[in-house]
Amino acid sequence: MKSKIQTIIVLLFSLVLFYSTSLQAQEPLGDRMKEKLKSEEFNVTFLLQTFGNVTFTDRNFNSGNGYELDANRLGFRGVLDGKFSYRFQLEYTDAPSILDARMGYHFSDNFEMQVGSFKPRLSADLDPNPGITDFIDRARITGAMMNNREIGITFLGENDGFNYAFGMYNGNRLQNENDGRFLYTGRLSYTFGNEGNSLELGLNGAFNQTKMERVGKSGLTSMGDRELFGIYAEFNRDPLFGTVEYLQTTFDAQELQAEETISGFYATLGTNLSERDQLIARWDHLEYNLLERNSELLILAWKRKITSLFSIHINALALMDSEEYDGENQFGLKANFQFQF
Numbered sequence: 001m002k003s004k005i006q007t008i009i010v011l012l013f014s015l016v017l018f019y020s021t022s023l024q025a026q027e028p029l030g031d032r033m034k035e036k037l038k039s040e041e042f043n044v045t046f047l048l049q050t051f052g053n054v055t056f057t058d059r060n061f062n063s064g065n066g067y068e069l070d071a072n073r074l075g076f077r078g079v080l081d082g083k084f085s086y087r088f089q090l091e092y093t094d095a096p097s098i099l100d101a102r103m104g105y106h107f108s109d110n111f112e113m114q115v116g117s118f119k120p121r122l123s124a125d126l127d128p129n130p131g132i133t134d135f136i137d138r139a140r141i142t143g144a145m146m147n148n149r150e151i152g153i154t155f156l157g158e159n160d161g162f163n164y165a166f167g168m169y170n171g172n173r174l175q176n177e178n179d180g181r182f183l184y185t186g187r188l189s190y191t192f193g194n195e196g197n198s199l200e201l202g203l204n205g206a207f208n209q210t211k212m213e214r215v216g217k218s219g220l221t222s223m224g225d226r227e228l229f230g231i232y233a234e235f236n237r238d239p240l241f242g243t244v245e246y247l248q249t250t251f252d253a254q255e256l257q258a259e260e261t262i263s264g265f266y267a268t269l270g271t272n273l274s275e276r277d278q279l280i281a282r283w284d285h286l287e288y289n290l291l292e293r294n295s296e297l298l299i300l301a302w303k304r305k306i307t308s309l310f311s312i313h314i315n316a317l318a319l320m321d322s323e324e325y326d327g328e329n330q331f332g333l334k335a336n337f338q339f340q341f
Helices: 003-021 028-037 140-145
Strands: 043-055 066-080 084-091 096-106 112-120 151-161 161-167 183-194 198-207 213-215 220-222 224-235 240-253 257-272 277-288 295-305 309-322 330-340
Touching: 066 096, 084 112, 084 140, 140 257, 140 277, 151 183, 213 240
Parallel strands: none
Antiparallel strands: 043 066, 043 330, 066 084, 084 096, 096 112, 112 151, 151 161, 161 183, 183 198, 198 224, 213 220, 220 240, 224 240, 240 257, 257 277, 277 295, 295 309, 309 330
16 A cells, blocks of 8 residues: 555656646746735735655655645735835644734844844754745754744844844744743854855854743753854855755753753755756754764755746655664655745
8 A cells, every 4th residue: 555655646746747847937927916916015925835745664754655735825025115124924734823923124224123023043044935945844953953933123234245133032932921031143144255156154143041942843842041053154156056054052951851962964065957947965964962863864856947936846865874763764755846926
């Protein structure tokens, strides 16, 4: 039965790939939608994603065999009177929920204040929206160490190649309640070169005083005073592009009654095969100091823009030397068909 499911899914993926290569880039309706729904003052965004998973080894790897909905979002954003900005985004995958609800004020072209709920700017991998990430899933260090959204205030800007962001948040995801302790974050980066031939080097750091904080998707709870730091480098020299990032967090884990350290890195290298196609590879390393969850994940991805709104992504996965699976290597495929406006 398992082999039949795998065969059906692979055949479906193959059919989608075959027909996607023959579609023409004529999209007058898409152009009219952009004219009506996108402007500086009022910009509507949609994101619809459907995943297909194939596992060739352990059924628990790669979410097993089947299909799933991932990011299905509706958002609104804009800039009013040249100084005030807003962003409101809802997630509809399970039940309607607020992701982003922020307002901003531009003191100048290079300096802005934002308040509300939004990403805390602690990882280069977390920055892009899920519709334009290099791979279907984000790097595992991002999910293991941090929360995707926080409520608070941040100041950000740029000056002569330098970019910075410093914030203070509740430190407990999107919960309104706070214990009077806060998450403090900072990022500083510098970009060499210009678009098409650039190198960005950056530092991230955070200190979360909040007690009983759930640490990302690690399943662990911080007793307070959690530290996080990281470094990253991004380059773009057409047709090549890539990112290397290292993150580490240390905290007292309630479940372990001891200090745990989670660390890891990823290295990504990609090339633009054409205006519509990309081929990307990643080495993703994750390790825990106390828990037996260390492993290496290798990913090879192909991304194709069918039109400016529709795209398909295929990821081949190989999980190596995983302590979670008693050292047995795991293999699978993941596909994403998406609409992004």
